[in-house]
Amino acid sequence: MHDDSRELLDRTAAHAAEFLAGLDARPVAPAGSLTELREALGRSLPEEGTDDVRVVDELVRDTAEGLLASAGGRFFGWVIGGGVPAALAADWLTATWDQNAAMHACGPALAVVEEVTGAWLKQLLGLPEEASFAFTTGAQSAHVTALAAARHALLAERGWDVERRGLTGAPPLRVLTSGEQHASIDRAVRLLGLGTDQLQAVGTDAEGRIDLPALDRALAESDDPTVVCLQAGEINTGAFDPFEEACSLAAARRAWVHVDGAFGLWAVVSDRHRHLLSGVGAADSWTTDAHKWLNVPFDSGLAFVRHPSAHREAMSIRASYLVHAAEESGTPPARDQLDWTPEWSRRARAVPVYAAIRALGRRGIAEMIDRCVDHAHRLVTGIGDLPGAEVLARPLINQGLVRFRARTETTTPAPTRSSRESNEKARPGSAEPPGRASEPCASRW
Template identity: 45%
Template sequence: MNSGKTTPEPMRDVALGPLFQTAAAHALRYRSHVAEAPQRPSRDFMAMLATFAAPLPETGAEGPAIIDQLARDAEPGLHAMTGPRFFGWVIGASHPVGVAADWLTSAWGQNTGNHVATPAAAAVEAVAAGWLLDLLDLPRECSVGFVTGATVANFVGLAAARHEVLRRAGWDVEAQGLFGAPPISVMIGDDAHTTVFSALQFLGLGHDRVIRVATDAAGRMRADAFRDAIAPLSGPIIVICQAGQINTGAFDPFAEIIALARAKGAWVHVDGAFGLWARAEPELKGQTGGIEQADSWATDGHKWLQTPYDCGYAIVRHPEAHRRAMTIAASYLPPAQAGERDPSHYVPELSRRARGFATYAIIRHLGRQGIAAMVARHCRVARIIAARVVAEPGIAVLHEVTLNQMLLRFGGDGAGADDLTRRTIARLQADGICFAGGAAWRGSQVMRLSVISWYTTEAEAEIAADAIIAAWRAVKAGANFRDWER
């Protein structure tokens, strides 16, 4: 029965100009002033939940009004992740050229499954994949999957590894699963990132069923410990190395480890979420020596390349193993012929965002030299901050700063240093001039800084160092001097 109400025609229901212009105006205002605002949210989760909580709307509202309210309500709960002094986690700043390309990606609304459905998106991915291999100087025959981030990139690389080591043992894991399969030995450094353990869990290899290899003071796998651990192993083996330890930025000794792994027929995967980008900077590239001999690599675009979230890359030396581990086939999906590339053959999803456009745009904008200069600048900024703060009595930098990561500790080695470090972090965050978080390292509380925002310059390094020193002095002034000195 007709209720008398009519359904508006979709294109007439929403006025595109006012809607998109409203969103663009809010985005421009936010990004133009983020450096001046506190580098932290002004409201916490519970406050934001109270702001947004409401019954399900029974009727709709005008688009521009919704966008206005969304911007007004959300901004107090946003971290300044696109700001110049945000060092809390390894989070890139979403370069404006990438953001603009990502706006187009959303407006185009392309579901990047195959080359017939989205010729432009598939072609751009193919070109950007080649550029990435060139920038990172990895074997040019590698296949590249554009995924959500390093977590899924690790999953994809290790799925290809699982396929190949079991194929060599005469087992088809995609068809038969793991029931009755030859056991796989997985070797990993003691200070590997938690997301790698998640990938092992998702693949049915177990996050605890691994051989953990001892690490040195900076979190690198020790080659001698690896040699001892791999010596008695036989059968399928997967070795997981790390490029850029999340706390110290350290790199595993790839050449030694990979040579030992090769002798056992192992597949070597590298978690290089941010550290793999050291290969884009000539003076830093030496820290990654031997990494190009691995079988697969995981890295992020939304960290050092500054693409908008989400974007990561799964890179595999053996494209056939990559495709067999990932390909989704159906009669309604057009096959890829010679020279054609289906994006879905290299990632877990059939339906997904066209991440290649933003990657392509940023690489076109910065070029090889611009990317190298950015990576070098961030590492230089990290060294400037470290040199400034370590000159202040009571502040220690716990390792040599060789990349963009650093750990600070406040109040010496006494019993009260953990509390003083926590309080200094809290004071720094409350001041809002820069943002850094805390972590546990070797049984002690530390302040952890990651310098990776496109907007962070040497001048911002001085402001950040002053803020850290001021926070420490304020905490120290409120504490018993002899307590923190002990």
């Protein structure tokens, strides 16, 4: 143990500053092998404690060769970015304060931060003012939260209390997708007990968007309770579904529309790209990540639900020892966060988001998005002009799909879903070179 916490925190801050300062020069890919990292970090379980400063110094030293420089400007794989300075600093404060952001009583200030930040986010993203919201670990947990609300609402319409009775004997609930949905939707369906057999792919049009005539036919096929999953930025090509038309078709059949906007929902902040999300506000639920285009540290998913009662019924819990927020006369009730998320103990995820929005403002967020899109277009075009390279999908926003052909290849087969999925195997800065024959290379900036 070390008695001087200020010395420890100053030392830690110095290590952090050195890491950030070196991002532009260090190799993007980790240099250490799995064996080397295990040897460096795999000590025997300590019987006695070690000085805190030594623990931090050695942790920095022993992890150095196993860190991906994904927070820097030279990383182009996956949808991973860095953190804006204010959000990073606020995240440190969040850990320092160590409040359990489960209830207002556990940290009143942080409950209010979440309340304010949720309202800001709805304004930024063009979502209904009455929508409820939740701060989750990421889009995966946000999907589970939003689709749990959908499950509650759709089954309640059929007279089934799913929170009390479970799914045994419940009306079957189907989930319509384009077939190109992110795998986190599949896993959310599994976690909610619906099962992936209930996923029904209706197909895509020539632009990779959900096929509207096929969706209309699928909706008409059955009266079973139905969720329609749409996308704001498909993971391989960045396609945006036709929200206005799809939401209209779904509403006519009393289906719930859920929008996966993990990164693409943020495009609505930009005047240049807002048209891609025309009609998205007519959906019933939406998810996105603040740790993508808003660039806050990881552990920051967002869920929004047009129907707060369904959201709360699906998530809320009561116990005799909990101290729930009491309503004060003349003011809105305080926010107990566990009424809206699937977690109990949790960090105050809204704090870094609050700091990022304050530091950037609406205009700064829009400029960041536009700048990122411009870089993406320039990079995809440049790669596509290289000998042996071919652009399969030009960016709508910050995502392109590029294919490197084999020397003997003379034809260009259309990318199938399986070939698109292989793009994760070939990415700039990885140990596996992106020029392997016949493999596409997708980058999200």
